Amino acid sequence: MNNNQCSFCPYYMNHTSYASLNTNLRSTTQKFASFSGIVERIEDFYPGQYDKNAGCYKLMSLESIDGGPINFVISPETYFVNHELIEIGDSVTGFFNSNAPTILIYPPQYNAIVMAKQVEHENVTVDYFNDELISSNGNLKLNLTKSTPVLLANDQLFNMYPSNRNLIVVYGPTTKSIPAQTNPYKIIVLC
Incomplete structure (x- = not known):
């Protein structure tokens, strides 16, 4: 096999370019997306059966103004802006990693990284x-x-x-x- 070929790729490949491409794929930055809505429901979320973290996770269901629902999994690592307590009926924005894999269910469900209660003039x-x-x-x-x-x-x-x-x-x-x-x-x- 020619030294300029990969074992899995029968075509010529410049290894310098490949190394650069591979580095770029590995160093992708976290891309954030957000969803704003009214909190419709907050309940306990169980990541696994007999999990020692039972009670530490919440499932927060939001409904947007246009009627689209979304669920956020709230973990102990989720940051709440101004350490606000969020309750049913509050207007909030949840931020999540849009590059993270998600399960294909309806309504969509994302792991919340940051939650922010909407405050006037902020x-x-x-x-x-x-x-x-x-x-x-x-x-x-x-x-x-x-x-x-x-x-x-x-x-x-x-x-x-x-x-x-x-x-x-x-x-x-x-x-x-x-x-x-x-x-x-x-x-x-x-x-």
Whole structure:
């Protein structure tokens, strides 16, 4: 067999390109998606029969304004913005990893990474922010001030610049520029 061929691929393949492709596939960043709606039901969720974590997981059912239902599995690792207690009837937004495999059921069911209760004059986004603190979709740029709290999920201070990371951003008004700019109320770094 020629050295430029893979054992499983009968065609010529440049190994340098293959290594680059393989690295790019392995280093995909987490892509967040969200769903907003009204909480219709909260109940215990049992990940397995006779599981020692019984009672630690919840299933939160939301109904969107257009009538589409969705379920979020709430785990002990799910971060609740402002540590809000969410109850039936609350308007919330749930964020999940859109790259994660999901089971094909109706209504759709996702593992919640972040849950945010909708509060007037307050926006929440979860995304990857680059070295210029611009979101992965290019729609939001963060302008930090000395008074902007940058925290870990356990409410301890994060003492580094929060660029090139997945962030939970709590913010208010934005400019009408592209990308929209804002001075965040609070940033939580997802380590």
